[in-house]
Amino acid sequence: MPSLDFTPLLAPGLPPPAVKWNGFAKYNFIGGHNDADCLPLNALIQAANDVLTREGKTLATYGLSSGPLGYRPLREFLAQKLKRNAGISCAADEILITSGSLQALDLVNGILLAPGDTVIIEQASYQGALSRLARLGVHAVGIPLDGEGMRMDALAAALDDLKRRGVRAKYIYTIPTVQNPTGTILSETRRHEMLRLAAEHGVPIFEDDCYADLIWDGRRPPALHALSQHGGVIYIGSFSKSIAPALRVGYIVADWSLLARMLALKTDAGSGALEQMVLGEFCPAQFDAHVPQLTRGLRAKLETLMDALNEQFGTAAEFDDPKGGIFLWVKLPDEVDTLKLFAPALAAGVAINPGPEWATDKTYGKSRTRLCFANASHEAIRAGIATLAEVCRREFGVPNRIANVERGGA
Numbered sequence: 575m576p577s578l579d580f581t582p583l584l585a586p587g588l589p590p591p592a593v594k595w596n597g598f599a600k601y602n603f604i605g606g607h608n609d610a611d612c613l614p615l616n617a618l619i620q621a622a623n624d625v626l627t628r629e630g631k632t633l634a635t636y637g638l639s640s641g642p643l644g645y646r647p648l649r650e651f652l653a654q655k656l657k658r659n660a661g662i663s664c665a666a667d668e669i670l671i672t673s674g675s676l677q678a679l680d681l682v683n684g685i686l687l688a689p690g691d692t693v694i695i696e697q698a699s700y701q702g703a704l705s706r707l708a709r710l711g712v713h714a715v716g717i718p719l720d721g722e723g724m725r726m727d728a729l730a731a732a733l734d735d736l737k738r739r740g741v742r743a744k745y746i747y748t749i750p751t752v753q754n755p756t757g758t759i760l761s762e763t764r765r766h767e768m769l770r771l772a773a774e775h776g777v778p779i780f781e782d783d784c785y786a787d788l789i790w791d792g793r794r795p796p797a798l799h800a801l802s803q804h805g806g807v808i809y810i811g812s813f814s815k816s817i818a819p820a821l822r823v824g825y826i827v828a829d830w831s832l833l834a835r836m837l838a839l840k841t842d843a844g845s846g847a848l849e850q851m852v853l854g855e856f857c858p859a860q861f862d863a864h865v866p867q868l869t870r871g872l873r874a875k876l877e878t879l880m881d882a883l884n885e886q887f888g889t890a891a892e893f894d895d896p897k898g899g900i901f902l903w904v905k906l907p908d909e910v911d912t913l914k915l916f917a918p919a920l921a922a923g924v925a926i927n928p929g930p931e932w933a934t935d936k937t938y939g940k941s942r943t944r945l946c947f948a949n950a951s952h953e954a955i956r957a958g959i960a961t962l963a964e965v966c967r968r969e970f971g972v973p974n975r976i977a978n979v980e981r982g983g984a
């Protein structure tokens with residue numbers, strides 16, 4: 575029997591279909607995967623056993639015994655952690671647990687954005703945020719960054735320009751603490767300036783802080799949310815980078831009046847309960863000891879990556895040493911188009927994120943690439959960068975010295 579053709583039945587306006595997954599590349603520098611060797615697996619197994627033994631029967635009810643905001647012990651842990659680390663004062667009932675912070679992005683966007691709106695965003699930013707804005711038909715105004723994060727002179731100019739045109743931006747989206755992809759940390763002075771500008775223009779700040787635990791020296795400025803005098807900051811975070819992305823546990827910190835609007839859009843009857851319970855059990859006793867172990871492992875991998883790039887690309891690869899996180903944002907020579915480098919690199923087993931997908935300005939992104947160093951082993955980082963240099967030289971003629979050996983005829 576011929577199978578039914580669903581094509582004419584599909585709803586209008588769907589995004590392009592997903593590509594079938596074919597496994598990870600041999601040298602995997604894409605996505606935000608974590609370091610498998612730094613996963614606190616035994617402690618998570620113990621936590622799962624303890625919490626299920628003690629209160630597993632609550633799984634029989636939607637929302638456990640905690641209601642739609644999420645597992646209460648986890649929200650209580652978060653309220654304490656956010657106070658201690660980021661200076662945020664919030665009650666457990668001002669925290670909504672989400673299915674990863676991607677759902678948090680969707681919920682915040684869902685209550686604020688309509689097609690034709692304008693938002694302000696760092697010129698290099700998270701592809702998951704940029705692609706959502708594009709799909710929603712929202713105009714994203716990119717603000718350049720320097721070593722201290724988003725440039726406040728450029729933000730002031732953009733806000734003034736929008737005002738002249740009668741446009742009120744719906745929010746300023748920022749990843750201020752270990753920015754994705756640049757790895758910068760917005761200085762405290764700039765945080766105050768951003769809050770001042772946002773208040774002056776009546777624009778909220780949307781603070782995405784999922785890398786804040788992964789700072790090499792463990793020191794961070796207070797969150798924008800903490801420094802804000804008049805509210806106006808929606809804060810989101812995640813356990814994806816500090817524990818494990820496959821758990822899919824993120825959260826939103828906002829005033830109840832906003833969470834109430836978001837809850838009305840969160841139609842999944844609650845995020846997965848087991849992972850919330852395991853984190854709620856693991857974190858109070860072990861989160862603080864786990865994080866420095868993780869960051870030590872990540873820093874060592876970053877050193878390997880920077881060494882490999884210096885060895886294989888020499889001066890053809892420019893980058894700043896990031897303050898933390900899992901990414902290196904690399905500038906290759908102008909003749910390299912990383913969108914065109916992607917396919918031949920992948921064919922050689924090296925997966926990279928092309929810069930234009932992580933930037934509001936495609937010209938700025940053209941010869942840049944984002945490399946995740948968390949997931950690949952030290953050996954794979956070295957071998958992968960050597961392969962990438964060969965492919966890049968073959969396709970674009972650079973680097974013309976590889977491992978300090980001159981290559982002719984390129």
Ligand SMILES: Cc1ncc(COP(=O)(O)O)c(C=O)c1O
Binds near residue numbers: 606702784823
């Ligand atoms: C800045 C930023 N926000 C949000 C996310 C989404 O993470 P998750 O949904 O795993 O919490 C990511 C993932 O890479 C990210 O880099």
